[in-house]
Amino acid sequence: MKTATLLLLIPFCLPNGPLVGQGLAPDAWPTYAGDYSQRRYSTLRQIDQTNVRHLTLAWVRRLTAGPDAGEGSWFGPPPGPPAITGGVAEQPVTMPGATSGSPRLSGSILQVNGILYVSSPDNAWAVDALDGHVLWHYWWKSRGGIHIGNRGMAMYGDWLYFETPDDYLVSLDAKTGAERWHKEIADFTQQYFSTTAPVVVGNHVLAGTGDDLDAPGFLQSFDPQTGDLQWKFYTVPMNKGDPGLETWASLDAARHGGAQVWIPGSYDPATQLYIFGTGNPTPAYTAMLRAPRDEHTNLYTCSVVALNVDTGKLAWYYQTSPNDTHDWDATQAPVLFDGMFAGKPRKMVMQASRNGYVFVLDRTTGEHLLTAKYSDAANWAETVNAKGQPVRNAAKDNTVAGSLVSPDNGGATNWHPPSYDPRTGLLYVVLREVYAMYYLTDKDPRMLVGLGGSEQDVVGSLGTSIVAIDYQTGKLAWKYRLTGGSGTGLLTTAGGLLFANDGSGSLVAFALRGRRSPVPLWHSQIGSIENAPETYRVGGRQYVLVTAEGALYAFYLQ
Amino acid sequence: MHSRRRFRSLGTVIAAFAVTMCAPPSPAQAPPRAPDYPVRPPAPPEQVAHGQQVFRSNCSFCHGSDGRGGETGPNLVRAQLVLADQQGELITPIVQNGLPAQGMPKFTLSAADIVAIAAWLHSQPLSDRGTPSTLDILVGNAKAGEAYFNGAGHCAQCHAVTGDLAGIGARYEPKMIQNLIVSGGGGRSFGRRPAGAAGPKVPPTTVTVTLPSGQTTTGDLDHISAFVVALREPDGRYRSFARHDSVPKVVVTNPLQWHIDRLPRWRDADIHDLTAYLVTLK
Numbered sequence A: 001m002k003t004a005t006l007l008l009l010i011p012f013c014l015p016n017g018p019l020v021g022q023g024l025a026p027d028a029w030p031t032y033a034g035d036y037s038q039r040r041y042s043t044l045r046q047i048d049q050t051n052v053r054h055l056t057l058a059w060v061r062r063l064t065a066g067p068d069a070g071e072g073s074w075f076g077p078p079p080g081p082p083a084i085t086g087g088v089a090e091q092p093v094t095m096p097g098a099t100s101g102s103p104r105l106s107g108s109i110l111q112v113n114g115i116l117y118v119s120s121p122d123n124a125w126a127v128d129a130l131d132g133h134v135l136w137h138y139w140w141k142s143r144g145g146i147h148i149g150n151r152g153m154a155m156y157g158d159w160l161y162f163e164t165p166d167d168y169l170v171s172l173d174a175k176t177g178a179e180r181w182h183k184e185i186a187d188f189t190q191q192y193f194s195t196t197a198p199v200v201v202g203n204h205v206l207a208g209t210g211d212d213l214d215a216p217g218f219l220q221s222f223d224p225q226t227g228d229l230q231w232k233f234y235t236v237p238m239n240k241g242d243p244g245l246e247t248w249a250s251l252d253a254a255r256h257g258g259a260q261v262w263i264p265g266s267y268d269p270a271t272q273l274y275i276f277g278t279g280n281p282t283p284a285y286t287a288m289l290r291a292p293r294d295e296h297t298n299l300y301t302c303s304v305v306a307l308n309v310d311t312g313k314l315a316w317y318y319q320t321s322p323n324d325t326h327d328w329d330a331t332q333a334p335v336l337f338d339g340m341f342a343g344k345p346r347k348m349v350m351q352a353s354r355n356g357y358v359f360v361l362d363r364t365t366g367e368h369l370l371t372a373k374y375s376d377a378a379n380w381a382e383t384v385n386a387k388g389q390p391v392r393n394a395a396k397d398n399t400v401a402g403s404l405v406s407p408d409n410g411g412a413t414n415w416h417p418p419s420y421d422p423r424t425g426l427l428y429v430v431l432r433e434v435y436a437m438y439y440l441t442d443k444d445p446r447m448l449v450g451l452g453g454s455e456q457d458v459v460g461s462l463g464t465s466i467v468a469i470d471y472q473t474g475k476l477a478w479k480y481r482l483t484g485g486s487g488t489g490l491l492t493t494a495g496g497l498l499f500a501n502d503g504s505g506s507l508v509a510f511a512l513r514g515r516r517s518p519v520p521l522w523h524s525q526i527g528s529i530e531n532a533p534e535t536y537r538v539g540g541r542q543y544v545l546v547t548a549e550g551a552l553y554a555f556y557l558q
Numbered sequence B: 001m002h003s004r005r006r007f008r009s010l011g012t013v014i015a016a017f018a019v020t021m022c023a024p025p026s027p028a029q030a031p032p033r034a035p036d037y038p039v040r041p042p043a044p045p046e047q048v049a050h051g052q053q054v055f056r057s058n059c060s061f062c063h064g065s066d067g068r069g070g071e072t073g074p075n076l077v078r079a080q081l082v083l084a085d086q087q088g089e090l091i092t093p094i095v096q097n098g099l100p101a102q103g104m105p106k107f108t109l110s111a112a113d114i115v116a117i118a119a120w121l122h123s124q125p126l127s128d129r130g131t132p133s134t135l136d137i138l139v140g141n142a143k144a145g146e147a148y149f150n151g152a153g154h155c156a157q158c159h160a161v162t163g164d165l166a167g168i169g170a171r172y173e174p175k176m177i178q179n180l181i182v183s184g185g186g187g188r189s190f191g192r193r194p195a196g197a198a199g200p201k202v203p204p205t206t207v208t209v210t211l212p213s214g215q216t217t218t219g220d221l222d223h224i225s226a227f228v229v230a231l232r233e234p235d236g237r238y239r240s241f242a243r244h245d246s247v248p249k250v251v252v253t254n255p256l257q258w259h260i261d262r263l264p265r266w267r268d269a270d271i272h273d274l275t276a277y278l279v280t281l282k
Helices: A003-016 A251-255 B011-021 B045-058 B080-084 B091-097 B111-123 B142-150 B174-183 B257-265 B268-278
Strands: A055-062 A084-087 A110-112 A115-120 A123-128 A134-141 A154-156 A159-163 A168-173 A179-184 A199-201 A204-208 A218-222 A229-234 A266-268 A273-277 A303-308 A314-319 A335-341 A344-352 A357-362 A368-373 A381-384 A390-392 A403-405 A419-421 A426-440 A454-470 A476-482 A490-493 A497-501 A506-513 A516-525 A534-538 A541-548 A551-557 B206-210 B216-224 B228-232 B238-242 B249-253
Touching: A055 A516, A084 A179, A110 A154, A110 A534, A134 A168, A154 A199, A159 A204, A266 A335, A344 A426, A403 B268, A419 A490, A426 A476, A426 A490, A426 B174, A454 B174, A454 B257, A476 A516, A490 A534, A497 A541, A506 A541, B045 B111, B080 B091, B080 B111, B091 B111, B142 B268, B174 B257, B174 B268, B206 B228, B216 B238, B216 B249
Parallel strands: A084 A134
Antiparallel strands: A055 A551, A110 A115, A115 A123, A123 A134, A154 A159, A159 A168, A168 A179, A199 A204, A204 A218, A218 A229, A266 A273, A273 A303, A303 A314, A335 A344, A344 A357, A357 A368, A381 A390, A403 A426, A419 A426, A426 A454, A454 A476, A490 A497, A497 A506, A506 A516, A534 A541, A541 A551, B206 B216, B206 B249, B216 B228, B228 B238
16 A cells, blocks of 8 residues: 555544554654554564665765755755745744754654655754655744754644744645644743654644643644644643642642653554653652642653543553652653563553653553563662552652762653564663762752752763563563663664664664574664664665764665 | 753853853853743842832732742742733732632732832742752761771772872862762763862773784773774874674773772762761861
């Protein structure tokens, strides 16, 4: 089936389509994680363990952000099309990486019908997947907001959607890059900033946002044609009588409680549930004002949440860090897969969380199945309670005298997408085992707003690794130590390969060998890698695509 | 929240950051980046002072003398309405009409007084995110720290209070000493350093590369990946070697390995006691 036909069918077929098991469209990469399950496992197998040593550069395209990107020069980037300008700011802010220079390409890239759709803060491009030719470039005049990254675009038919740091959802015509509309999706005065990739499910554009002050989190659903709001789910109680209010010290605390939705969720067509993670409570580094007692777990912060995609109504939730005091948000990808668990077939969701623990849940009911610590270093909790939740050790909170805690603020893992290989039943995760001294900077909890009140000094690391987690036991099948200090996400393929950023500037293809440690077969040193590798097939050829230092790198077999 | 450590661009934090972390700007430097969120033009100091005075007489009973919340009233400095307000236009009707449902009475204050209150509220810093602690971190017992240094901690195996650690209490502030106890220092700038304070000299990580021929090369590690190892020989010459599987043989020696191995085993109380001891070495 041609990709175009398949994509057109997505909005209409999903409620009944068994797409999670098979992946959405093996040739294309039509949504944030390639498919709705967030497994980042491709069934493509043209590139495999026997031939990956011959993988070679197909093309490289350096992109330039901002209004003048198309002009180029004889010593600069090749000329591209002039930027199509959008945005509401009368005096747009100047922001290197957004208004000029090299963009931070840390998001997913869509590939539909041979065209790549690439985004970075305030910028979007359409690029020919065969040779990197830029078809159009759209630039958004920004009024500000935190320009930390952009996780990618969503697509519905010929229409694209992406978010801007100053809190707009922008829809473009994929053929021309012309703007169709823009809608303000969060209140800029409350210091929201929007980085996440929207996800299209049926006739819904699902869009989260972020905030580093202490505004309430939410997920919204918009009409793909008009941009009209369909529903809005707050991730904290906003009114008297709201469920979960009893888990907060006061309504005021709840309304400033955070729980931002800043990473895309997964979708289960069988149950029509959109399953996503929520961010930390605020103030992040003290529980005194929001959770003075044990029953104050601060719902639905640090939780995996399942909503009915048509109504936005809560189906279930599971909180991974009750009453969090370390910024252990649970926004990491909830990965959907089916398999046996304790002798029974189960439909499951698995999350390797920022707090160093991995959770397996029944994705239909939210029933907890398994908790395991996948970071040896994580030391902020001493026990796990009857619900499978790690119980915070108050001695490892931020203290005036300093507490030695792992993970550091970056977490055991973070936004970097994991990968699940259905043939091995293993979830592959980039694990950081870094320690920091956590110092409380003010004894008055009222002074601790948002992410304030904490000084965190990194004092050492056991290293960064790729780990393979067995979902049935939570145990590590293997742990492969990387020489570098960071990862940006993983990809597995039916060719028995795991593609990873080694943190030292190389994209590496590893041979997966079941429960034995992987073996690096191929690498290419391309510089500081910025996103998770992807794969797709165009013109009969399988490509591997990754970004580094503001450029796209496409590899294939020659 | 989002992963990258960064400083918030809230006015006061920027100022503190600029003062503590940056050298005086030179013309060659790029202009400071724009704040993430628009900054209100500062109100005249006398208006801010008047606003504070009016607030303390009328509002602090419920909202606290600093506006950050009291027994009954919420924190106003970062209240959603105050954040959205520019110059009192949203705050004024609340003050004049009250919020009966939430138990807030109305106040008969002049328009100028309310605008002054708004100016004072807007002058208050929102969050100290990214600001280092200035609190006294010393809680440990120096005697216990000394005993730990010479006994259970085995610190004396590598360090001497009359040698490398002599006078350390005069060289660094206590928090940095504490961070150094855990990190051991090193070239990776683990631990926050005050401007101008050089870290302790730590021997470099070294590497020995043994080729299949048996020829060995030893030097200071420059960088290493699964595919390349690079070093500086004692005479400063740079050498790099391709790595394939386990060829050539590579042995890395990190003088701080003890500190890394120690990370999972520290008790915070021992760290605090050691800090209390080392700060006495002046």
